[in-house]
Amino acid sequence: MVVTRFAPSPTGYLHIGGLRTALFSYLWARKNSGKFVLRIEDTDKARNSAEATEAILKAFEWLGLEHDGEITYQSKRDDIYAKYIQQLLDEGKAYKCYMSREELDALREQQMANKERTKYNGKYRDFKGKAPEGVEPVIRIKAPLSGEIIVHDGVKGDVVFQAEDILDDFVIARADGSPTYNFVVAIDDALMGINEVIRGDDHLSNTPKQIVVYKALGFEIPTFYHVPMIHNAQGKKLSKRDGATDVMAYKEMGYLPEALLNFLVRLGWSHGDQEIFSIDEMKELFNPKDINKSASIYNTEKLDWLNAHYIKNTPNEKLVELLNDFGVVLMSHDKKEILLDALKERAKTLKELANMINEILQAPTSYDEKAVKKAFKGEPFPILEAFIIKLQDAQTLHLPSDYHHLMQELVDEMEIGFGKIGMPLRVALLGKMGGPNIDVIMAVIGKDETIKRVQNAIATNS
Template identity: 50%
Template sequence: MTIKTRFAPSPTGFLHVGGARTALYSWLQARANQGEFVLRIEDTDLERSTQEAVDAILEGMEWLGLNWDEGPYYQTKRFDRYNEIIAKMLEEGTAYKCYCSRERIEALREEQAAKGERQKYDGHCRDQGPRDTDEPFVVRFKNPTEGSVVFDDHVRGRIEIANEEMDDLIIARSDGTPTYNFCVVVDDWDMGITCVVRGEDHINNTPRQINILKALGAPIPEYAHVSMILGDDGAKLSKRHGAVSVMQYRDDGYLPEALLNYLVRLGWSHGDQEVFSLEEMKQYFKLDDINKAASAFNTEKLVWLNQHYIKSLDPVYVAKHLEWHMADQQIDTSNGPALAEIVTALAERAKTLKDLAASSRYFYEDFAEFEESAAKKHLRGVAMEPLQLIQKKLAALTEWTQEAIHNAIEETAAELEVGMGKVGMPLRVAVTGAGQSPALDLTMLLIGQARCEQRISKAIEFVATRINS
């Protein structure tokens, strides 16, 4: 049997990290077993579903690289199919029309609450015959009243719910639209889903859905209900803990590899291993290894993973993701080094691609002013002679190589009989505008000979003005 899983978000908002982890686990279950992965958009909530949210979900899935084999399917395009099944169930007696008014239902709930009883529909219309009337009605599933539903959850273990605990679920509203719990059942059946991976908030829905599947004579999939993700303070993850939208992590400078690696470890493990490639995830992932305890989000761990991937992935690949941030920060990269070279030069210092982009601006654009603290410390009168001499030596270079630049700096220090720092630090501030950069010879190589000479002249003018003021 081919393993077939699905991710079925509702397009009422962005793709959040909890949903992304569920999608990842479902995707891995399919990929680890040479199965198929389906993307389904559950948009039956017509008032809250938006095209903007659909686009955000698709963008998030594509950015993460969680490719699907079928879909995206849209529930709103399958209403004819749902209504066909509902009509058949009414005919077979596994569903019935309920004419109870909203007032009656509310009164029933108040009475049950006053008695301390569980609030559920009392089956008033369950065994009544069809009415020849124009009264509005809903369609309810005739849930079994005896026995229980038992299923072995991959995460929770054995779960048993007595049928008497459940009421007759509404499967079609009074306006004729089918309800979420019913659409899910028909979709999973029609699409041949063999394993459902979803959040623990759906556990109460599962027995109801299993009973409907049984009534339809459909196969019952396996289930895995994963725990929620908490913030580092133990509360449910929310906006106050930082970014919760997947694409916000893109905007904040994280690589998809880092977020996927982090999410897979939020509730799943393979020994003590922390860093996993996608291939390793596919090789080792098993649903039964998911921890049923809630997981706490730790941003520091995510940052650590992001730094690891910025440093270890192919610079050309990282540069493709960096392009977005350069454009977002309006840095024109057409006049300067290849982005892959920037990644190689700055990877050791960068926590995020957003930081990397910001710190690389001087490779492509001239700066209006020197960083105040760096200029105050290093562009003083004593820097004049080293700057003038190194400028001459650099101008005389016929080959602009890292070795030639390094030798010129060394020779300047030797001639002036000063330490390398007395030449290097004023030079660094001159060419970058700041007091920190990668190795100076590499930095200057990437900035280019003409730009370096122009910036050194600017620094010499700055020192001269400072001396004369």
């Protein structure tokens, strides 16, 4: 059975790159009817944030990435790590190192002066003498001094590391007894049955050390997939400005979870020329072996395009619910279907959709100067006043077509072009150019509000 995991450190927000590896891990587990587990790597007590942990969990809930079983917290597993540290000491596979910070710094300075790679020199690897007083030892694992460590990677192929070039006897427990990252990751993955590890390729340099731990403890080594990073359009590391922001900020900006997941799955993975993927299609088609070997490029326009697609195809009932988060309450509005059908074709985000709705439902408090000059040149006010009379005399005005017919009657009677009523009426209703069809706006706000706005525009601009 395939068992994958996502293991964030709660020292900051969940960013888009982390979410992508979580999605890949989730999809691969679901495709294989396996397990996807969530582990919070909170051993860094000085930098951990309860708010960051909460944000990670909220992001998973919003996106619908359900994990299997209870969440594992590394901070609650100290006894487990201590047990395996002692096992390695007892078996002679690890040892206590009494080198002081001053000694270690002096060693590194000498190595740098000699243009050598800085590393621990193994002074206490086979130490038999009396331990120096006043120094709390760290615990170091006995790493291989020569030979190769091969990472069998599902994305990159076999990656070969020369032991003498990359390894020294790295620390697995600090002087205060707290275990180090590469040690606890290997322990947890093994004990949790993680057999497929999908993560960013910034972790590739950690993998040989973790393999050393696996081998020392006799654990089975999982299959690794190291995913290339996400870059901005200039090919550089993402910044907050590019999109490397808190995942929940995407919700606040008005993106749908379906759109964000669809966007992420296409960053580094493809299935022919297909661009739109439902979550079920992702589960069916995704395979980490098909992940691109090169970095992906973050493209905001692509995300907006996908989000617009999903908004357009979201049922109005669901949109009404989602828009509540943006201060737009449409539940009891009798023209909400007309309103949403007209606007959701035009919106890239829910926030943008909410702004469009508010522009229609809220009477303009000011009028765009350029729009006024263009729309109100000539003699627009007699035309608008004639239209007010028609509105007042009309008995049944419900649908956009009812208002359109009324406008057409006026155009025919006054023998004018449609623009003569259309442009000034639009500015009167919205205070600007642009927006959906005028007949839609009038049908949504109703006869009385339409008359009121036109009268106010005449009074303000004549």
